[in-house]
Amino acid sequence: MAKPNPRVLDVIRTKYITPNMCRVTLGGAGLADFPVDQESAYIKLIFPQGEEHRPLMRTYTISVQRNDEIDVDFALHEAEGPASTWARNAQVGDQILVGGPGPKKLINNDADWFLLIGDMTALPAITVNLAQLPNDARGYAVIEITTETDRQTLKTPENVEIHWVINTTPNAENCPLLERTKTLTWLTGEPAVWAACEFHSMRALRQYFKVERPIAKTHLYISSYWKVDNTEDQHKIEKRNDAEIVE
Numbered sequence: 440m441a442k443p444n445p446r447v448l449d450v451i452r453t454k455y456i457t458p459n460m461c462r463v464t465l466g467g468a469g470l471a472d473f474p475v476d477q478e479s480a481y482i483k484l485i486f487p488q489g490e491e492h493r494p495l496m497r498t499y500t501i502s503v504q505r506n507d508e509i510d511v512d513f514a515l516h517e518a519e520g521p522a523s524t525w526a527r528n529a530q531v532g533d534q535i536l537v538g539g540p541g542p543k544k545l546i547n548n549d550a551d552w553f554l555l556i557g558d559m560t561a562l563p564a565i566t567v568n569l570a571q572l573p574n575d576a577r578g579y580a581v582i583e584i585t586t587e588t589d590r591q592t593l594k595t596p597e598n599v600e601i602h603w604v605i606n607t608t609p610n611a612e613n614c615p616l617l618e619r620t621k622t623l624t625w626l627t628g629e630p631a632v633w634a635a636c637e638f639h640s641m642r643a644l645r646q647y648f649k650v651e652r653p654i655a656k657t658h659l660y661i662s663s664y665w666k667v668d669n670t671e672d673q674h675k676i677e678k679r680n681d682a683e684i685v686e
């Protein structure tokens with residue numbers, strides 16, 4: 440199937456959800472033929488770099504979709520790239536070239552209980568995943584945020600516990616997400632695990648769910664969304680090389 444052509448979308452409004460999470464609402468005529476039911480699907484924000492250079496593309500999750508609008512949430516870091524810089528400075532009426540949507544990556548709902556793990560870059564996708572779980576779902580969500588004030592109120596089944604992990608300076612040496620995950624009481628029955636985070640944390644979690652807490656491949660989704668001290672283009676190469684090693 441051919442990829443849909445990129446579309447030009449308008450900035451409808453912007454707001455800070457928390458001090459380190461900015462939401463940009465996109466809409467306009469370019470959204471007219473956008474597919475429905477795309478919450479948690481990814482889009483590509485495209486930044487032209489002049490005729491002599493390939494445009495930069497950055498991947499983000501659709502947090503919320505309405506009839507004529509989509510919300511895109513941006514986790515803001517000290518070392519900002521082109522997308523987060525754009526989001527921080529976006530004004531109503533600005534335009535952005537957008538590719539996609541790509542496939543949705545949802546947790547396998549055919550399980551006895553659920554474990555979702557991620558940092559702020561994955562929080563939009565985790566939010567959608569939690570909201571679509573059945574009301575009687577059991578389990579946990581372990582979410583790494585930059586500061587205490589970055590907590591959000593999430594829609595979640597009554598028996599899914601949220602565990603917030605504060606990490607002001609993510610680095611390649613430690614994995615607070617794994618440390619907190621190891622403290623959880625392992626529930627009975629077959630779990631489904633969904634995890635997305637920084638590259639080094641992803642590899643630590645993947646090893647844990649491969650060796651210490653083996654999870655069936657059908658019930659495990661794990662991905663890295665970024666890498667410390669890497670651009671998205673560098674991270675994409677590292678991610679591809681890592682996938683080849685694992686296979």
